Amino acid sequence: MREFWIIFKQSFLTKAKTKSFFITTLIMVAGIFLFANLPSIIDKVGKMMGSEEDDRVLVVDESGVLFDRLLEQLQQNEQGISLELTEKTQDQLSEKVKSEEIEAFMELSFDAEQTIHASYTTGSLVEQSLPSALQDALQNIQTEVKADQLALSGEQVSELFAPIQFEKHNISETAKSEEELNQARVLVYVLMFVIYFAVIIYSSMIATEVATEKSSRVMEILISSVSPVKHMFAKVLGIGSLGIVQILVYAVSGFLAYTLSSAGEKNELSAFFSLENLEVSTLVYAVIFFLLGYFLYATLAALLGSLVSRTEDVQQMIMPMSLLIVAAFIIAATGLGNPELGYLKIASFIPFFAPLVMFLRVGMLDLPLWEPLLSIGIMVVTIFILGWFGAKVYRGGVLMYGPSRSLKDLKKAIQLGKE
Template sequence: MHSFWIIFKQAFLTKARTKSFIITTLVVAASFFLLANLSNIIALVDGEEDETDVLHVIDSSGELLPLLQEQLAAAGSPVEAVPAEKTEAELREGITDGSIQAFLELQQEGQLSARYVSESANGMGSAGAVEQAVQSLQTVLAAEQLGLEGAEVAQLFAPVAFEREAVSASSKSEEELNQSRGLVYILILLIYVAVIYYPNMIAMEVANEKSSRVMEILISSVSPVKHMFAKIAGIGTLGILQMAVFGAAGYLAIKTAGTELGGGMSDVFGFSDVKISTFLFAILFFLLGYFLYAVLAALLGSLVSRTEDVQQLMLPMMFLVIIASFIAFSGIAVPEATYVTVASYIPFFAPLVMFLRVGMLEIPLWEPLLSIALMLATIGVLGWIGARVYRGGVLMYGPSQSLKDIRKAIRLGENK
């Protein structure tokens, strides 16, 4: 057991001390603080530009500009509409040299028409606010022409009371779906990244030890099976630690940004009222998905002698993860689809797809438990096969880029 912990510690510390791991962790953690403060940064930039956010309006009638100013003020827009004191040619020249941002020409010949001129036509900046204000102005003018009063206009544009009700017993309400959809999406993305990144790290580590002939020294003092599971446990612990750092960074970013979890972006992404069971299932499926693919990655990594050959032999595993992610992300819109239900019981797809169903639907407890049991059984079978392949695979050198070498590795391990 002492040798197990030595390899465990070596696998953990070797990767934890690499520059790539440290830089990746710091960059991702810093990005959380950037995203959490993004609204503050945008507000700061907008605040600096408030003084120059002036819209020059060409209004030959002299009657439309005051009405436009009223609509902009009612919408709380930072755009300040002022009468143009220059010709159109001079205004265009001002846009070119950067002295003004945009100008608007208003005309009313039976129906209101507007022409917004700016440096770029991508619709960013104040263009959207101006377009909404002009649209509101058109509504006001049309109401006056039809003789409608303000209350009648408000009644005309009042939103309809539209509710959604699902007949299926497993379906959640629209409010519950909105509360969980964003969180499920983010956690699926994390699980997807984890089951690709960390098992690939194991395969590269094993192949690197074989290429440097360190493996020959290691297996002379510890069994290949113990070596394999120590590697899996060490890098798995590193993955859990890194995910914990990301989670803590995200939480602190939200707290330091002064953002309330009960409103704003948290409502959009569904963090306002999420069951604790969703987080527990996320951790469970993360661990099961990791061990499932980690055993497979160690098995494949033991077959190659050069790190350059790892990616080619890992392609089948990558395809499994990619297919699982496609099913999961497409299933967010239709979690009750038959193909999603079937895929949630396939062990290699279950970490992503069954977690999707748990987060998005009210399914009986036996369904995720059955999926978990199938995953545990698959991990056991893969562990047994992987141990036999690993025992012989670590002794194989030379070109080895085919899955057919698994049989050769098993025979070599049995003769060892």
């Protein structure tokens, strides 16, 4: 057991002390704080760049009445758009737009049936919020004009445009309220990304570490004093522990960033990531499926890494494993809109898909307890089987050198391990 903990400690500390690990962690923590405070940063940059000024639009009003009504409508809605009445020609205004003296200009008129005609000219139609705001304001004016033509009172107009009463009810035992479902969807989406990237990054790290030791011939010295099986699981647990520590650092940073960004006035970001209705069970399942998913793929990665002699061949060897986790993420992502789809239920019991798909279902639906427990049980059994088979392959694979022939080397590694 002493040899196991020596390799465990070596795997953990070697990676933890590297500059790349420290810099990556620091960049990620900085990115988390940057993202959490992005709205306030954008506002401050906008003020520095002068973009807080109202958008300036010149208006040619051929009707003689629309400009004042439009200006009043925008002021009521606090749109932040600056209108200026002008009598310049279309050619003169076009030149001002080209020289970027003004954002845009608009020509307004009435036809014989008192229908508003508006022509909006700008240098680029990429910006959609400004013309959309003007169009909405003019649509309100058009409604008022038509109401006057039909001699409708304000109350009659309000009745005419009164929204319908549309209520949503569910009688499904596995359904949550709409508010709970939206918040669960956001949380599940974030945690799915965490599980997905963690499994890919740390599994690849294990495979690369094993291949590096083989290429430097260090492996031959190690297995003379410790069994290959102990070596494999020490690697898996050592790098896994490092990954958990790194994720905890990210989680604490994310919590602090979220708290600081939400300490003052509520913004769109804090509302989007609201944790008011967060269920503790969702976080518990996130931890369980993360650990099970990691050990499942990490054991497979150690197995595949033992078959290659050069670090350059690692990515090619673990490509099938990477495709499995990518497929799991795609399947889970398609269920964010409707987690009750039939194929999601089937995929949630397939061990290589379960860490993401079952977590999606258990996070967004009120499932009977037997479903997540069955999925967890299947994953645990799969990990033991994969560990038993992986130990056989690893025992011979670490002694194999020469060019890799992908998965064809499995049989040779098992035979070598028996010898």
